Amino acid sequence: TQSTRPQRLLGAVQKNATRGDPRSVVQAIDQFCRQKEWAMNVGDEKGCILDSVVSEVNPATVLELGTYCGYSTVRIASLLPPHAKLITLEFNPDFAAIARQVIAWAGLEDKVHLVEGASGDWIPKMTEQFGVKTFDLVFLDHWKDRYLPDTMLMEECGLLRKGSILLADNVICPGTPDYLEYVRSSPRYESQYFKSHLEYTKVEDGLEKSVFLG
Numbered sequence: 786t787q788s789t790r791p792q793r794l795l796g797a798v799q800k801n802a803t804r805g806d807p808r809s810v811v812q813a814i815d816q817f818c819r820q821k822e823w824a825m826n827v828g829d830e831k832g833c834i835l836d837s838v839v840s841e842v843n844p845a846t847v848l849e850l851g852t853y854c855g856y857s858t859v860r861i862a863s864l865l866p867p868h869a870k871l872i873t874l875e876f877n878p879d880f881a882a883i884a885r886q887v888i889a890w891a892g893l894e895d896k897v898h899l900v901e902g903a904s905g906d907w908i909p910k911m912t913e914q915f916g917v918k919t920f921d922l923v924f925l926d927h928w929k930d931r932y933l934p935d936t937m938l939m940e941e942c943g944l945l946r947k948g949s950i951l952l953a954d955n956v957i958c959p960g961t962p963d964y965l966e967y968v969r970s971s972p973r974y975e976s977q978y979f980k981s982h983l984e985y986t987k988v989e990d991g992l993e994k995s996v997f998l999g
């Protein structure tokens with residue numbers, strides 16, 4: 786039977802990356818996506834912006850919405866301090882299965898909790914299930930029409946504190962117009978756009994970094 790693109794991406798990691806070396810996993814995926822098959826990972830160019838925001842925030846608690854194959858999960862987790870926790874939500878079981886193996890190959894399973902399910906169902910359960918009070922950093926990279934409703938849900942559930950950072954991928958391409966309008970016009974956020982390019986292409990895209998002001 787035919788393999789899927791995520792399965793072929795995992796194969797490239799297992800073939801070209803060194804077990805326990807997150808940077809080699811990231812490099813193997815970027816090489817696969819540039820040379821073989823495009824895939825919707827945040828990629829190397831926007832990935833450097835992601836790295837700089839993670840390093841600056843130095844978060845103890847991170848929430849990622851939309852794991853896919855685990856590329857950004859590995860990038861983020863590899864930069865976390867010792868006892869920090871990254872919870873990543875993925876509702877497609879096939880993607881989740883691939884992501885688990887990518888995260889394991891990188892040797893980061895102790896820092897990552899991959900939860901299979903929909904963000905809308907799990908955001909309200911974060912505190913009771915994982916003992917998380919608030920998130921220091923949220924990386925939004927799931928269905929683009931879910932960014933705004935999930936942000937409002939996180940506010941309602943008290944998961945954001947004064948200074949929590951939201952970092953959103955694809956605010957230009959494919960685009961998240963309602964989310965962008967919200968974080969840029971709301972007095973409760975201070976937003977900044979990081980211009981970049983759609984992963985592995987010359988098309989414009991960027992990340993929006995928004996600080997929750999409480």
Ligand SMILES: Cc1ncnc2c1ncn2[C@@H]1O[C@H](/C=C/CNC(=O)c2cc(-c3ccc(F)cc3)cc(O)c2O)C[C@H]1O
Pocket residue numbers: 825826827850851852853874875876877880902903904905926927928929931954955958959983984
């Ligand atoms: C609500 C919810 N809960 C849990 N997991 C969720 C979820 N919604 C999606 N997910 C999971 O996240 C992943 C979805 C990500 C959606 N990302 C995209 O659709 C996406 C699309 C492009 C793109 C750009 C130009 C083009 F021409 C074509 C594609 C680029 C990107 O960087 C993207 O993130 C996989 C899915 O199972």
Ligand SMILES: [Mg+2]
Pocket residue numbers: 825826827926954955
């Ligand atoms: Mg994306």
